Amino acid sequence: MAFKITSQFARGSEKIKANYFKINDWQQASLSKQSWIDTNIGPLEFPAKMVTIPFGRLTEKDRVRFHDFLSKHSNKKV
Numbered sequence: 504m505a506f507k508i509t510s511q512f513a514r515g516s517e518k519i520k521a522n523y524f525k526i527n528d529w530q531q532a533s534l535s536k537q538s539w540i541d542t543n544i545g546p547l548e549f550p551a552k553m554v555t556i557p558f559g560r561l562t563e564k565d566r567v568r569f570h571d572f573l574s575k576h577s578n579k580k581v
Contacts, residue, residue, distance in 0.1 A: 504546040512539045519543055524572045526565055533559030540569065542576065 512523055523539040526532055561569060 504548050506546050507541040507544065508534070508538050509541050510534075510536050510538045512537075522576065524569055526561065527568070528562040528565050531562050532565070542573065 508526070509523070512520060512525075515523065522543045523541055526534065526538050526540065529536070529538050532538075
């Protein structure tokens with residue numbers, strides 16, 4: 504399972520932006536520019552055989568922050 508990542512934060516409405524999680528350590532996560540995790544639609548499911556090579560990972564600090572973010576949004580599952 505994975506969440507959609509976007510760099511288009513400025514384009515969303517305030518309601519949509521409230522469900523975007525800012526990735527502080529985006530460079531360490533192998534992203535090319537500032538990015539946000541879009542939790543508006545929830546996690547996407549992928550077959551395990553489809554994801555063979557990881558393309559990046561959140562730092563431990565961002566993982567903890569993301570878990571806290573999801574916990575505070577009652578309509579999202581952790």
